Amino acid sequence: MAIPYITNNISDIIQDKEVDAVVIASPPQSHHDYFMQFLHAGRHILLEKPSSISLKDLDEMINESGNYPDLVICDCSCRHSRLQPKFRFVKKVIDSGELGDVYYIHHNSVARQSRPGIEYNPDAKWFLNKQIAGAGPLIDWGVYDLSFHLGVLSDVPQFVSSETLFKANKLDRTDPGTSVYDVEEHFAVSMRFNNGLNYYWERAAHANNEAPNETRIYGTHGGLKLQYCTWDSPKVELFGLEKGINGKATKTLHEIDMKDHTDDGYELTVHFLNCIEKKEKPMMPLKLARKHLEIILKI
Template identity: 25%
Template structure:
């Protein structure tokens, strides 16, 4: 039984995690730490049951009361620091996405979790628990589309650059040394999670990739660093344990030229499936197939579970797993694997060479 959840950070994301603790079968004690006095006061007002600290180190120094979880709800450059600090105190870690800002940080987090025999998970699990995704997996597994399969994952968004159009006060989004990257590390964790949840690859090859800093206005204030990508494309091959190879054509942008377009589709020789993979897009699954030489389309509405939202799932699923209940979750070696695929996209784009990532076995 998880006795206490300690949140590093007390901003908007941290409050979503705090709200999720109230939905658990056994409501644990709650604590949060944030250096900003106004943020702390606002958090304490919304969650009066919480112990609130100015210093995360002081919060983590408090004696454990049993099994506990630290939620790292800080900007990316602090993820490694607080994950390692939490492991050192014997606590499990739920980390906001991305897992770190580079390969070395993800390696350190995995090694520390193994050394302390603790678990960690990534908050990219937000869209994993949707019933519509479970139905996609069921249909793909049934072989209804035939083989080989091809994934078209295109999210050409415009006017959605973090630090510019979105949360313009958070300029750290634009600095790779702080954010780790741009759109690939911001939305890529959700994208990779979805393909991997459907196909469960044992290895992923990034055949080639392209990233673009996108040179367009508005002009940023003097002294603001902007060295992250806002548009990326990659060709990947997912290789399953059975040797099946699934091609993924991936495009993700926070801004681009030529207008917005989106398509999330898996296609095979006998048909195709696309679906509303994000909660706010809807709940529609579309299946395309041949019927005696005529195109046939099946449209299915698959509602979400009203008891939870994507904002609650990371805490609910991680605690469920730790307490021995069934849970859809991205954790430990799988979380490391997903993050390393994103790093491989950068490495391929920068080197011009294919990059292979192999999922490690759990010890």
């Protein structure tokens, strides 16, 4: 289907009465201004992640959107996390009590030379500027990681404290093509939550090593190991114990059926439209996105 009209003037969109909804996919620093304009114009909003890089701006967006209860506002960080079969499977297992109390999550994903603004989308140099992007993989992928890992726990854990183990950048001799390059390439942090959950979290857009995008969830009765992204392996390992005294350790391999999952972006679009037309609740409302942003900004 052809796009009948193209403009680079936001006022053209605001004045077009046929536009019911918009997607704000500009660099994060600009989200607040665009959001307010479209909100006041009465448009439903699908907001690219991160919703903001400022808690002050995001609080203003949340408070003002409360005056427009009929408008759908959805943050995109549910894209790779909550709208897919692996999320639903893991959450169902945890909700069943099969794992017991979840006391530890270990997540690592260490890539090599996959940096936004350099190897990926090299023209978008704003990814490398902390004043515009907010951070490197800590915010670019962090919102997805927190969305998945805290979501499978029904968003119950509340952040208490963290210890940043390190943040590193400029780990090779690649010319970034810009004088401003102050976001991290590689970080690791240990976090604690109010329900006793401990969470080790490591990500790298580039480092001089590599590790798969792997999550390990530890409970008092069982555990799970998986790669949560939809393009990674559909296999989820479930660790448990045989029933009764002296029950032996067990491991069961589950292969998640992904055939009906078309594409993460497509599923996000369908979800947004269903929120508008069928009154579904957004999987990532701004208040929940704020919880994740607050954690990230404290690291």
